[in-house]
């Protein structure tokens with residue numbers, strides 16, 4: 001069984017889908033803890049599933065590095081085999097990547113390397129492109145630069161807004177995320 005810690009910043013809808021998948025008896029991964037960089041709404045999903053959660057509020061720390069030290073301390077307590085960034089809207093500090101990498105993955109609402117960063121959906125829409133996508137990547141020290149583990153195209157429809165487009169991307173992200181975590185757990189994907 002693969003022990004997974006998940007980090008979020010927002011609603012955690014993709015986290016919720018992963019929790020539902022992990023609740024199935026034949027799913028080979030177990031969510032051991034859920035953390036956030038703020039008082040995220042999505043922490044409620046941890047409570048719903050009886051899973052421990054923690055918050056390390058970014059703004060309470062003097063620097064990214066001191067925040068990262070506390071985040072690493074919290075994660076370490078759960079000895080995760082894999083850390084999933086599921087809508088964590090912060091660049092992970094180097095110390096966290098050094099300690100938990102290469103076993104860290106991230107979901108991103110665009111077809112990387114297209115539209116990296118915090119506004120992947122907005123940037124795709126603004127570009128005038130006819131399609132964007134969803135990606136699951138391995139995390140390195142860059143901004144959405146790590147190796148791509150899975151990705152799929154999503155069409156941009158006339159009249160799309162950031163909200164409507166993101167709402168069509170998320171189900172694709174969820175499916176890819178659940179599949180990638182399963183494949184890491186079964187050894188089909190080797191992150192080392």
Ligand code: GAR
Nearest residue numbers: 010011012013014087107108109117
């Ligand atoms: C997801 O679309 C995820 O890919 C994105 O935030 C959303 C979180 O939604 N992450 C990024 O943009 C990271 N650069 P959720 O909180 O409802 O799961």
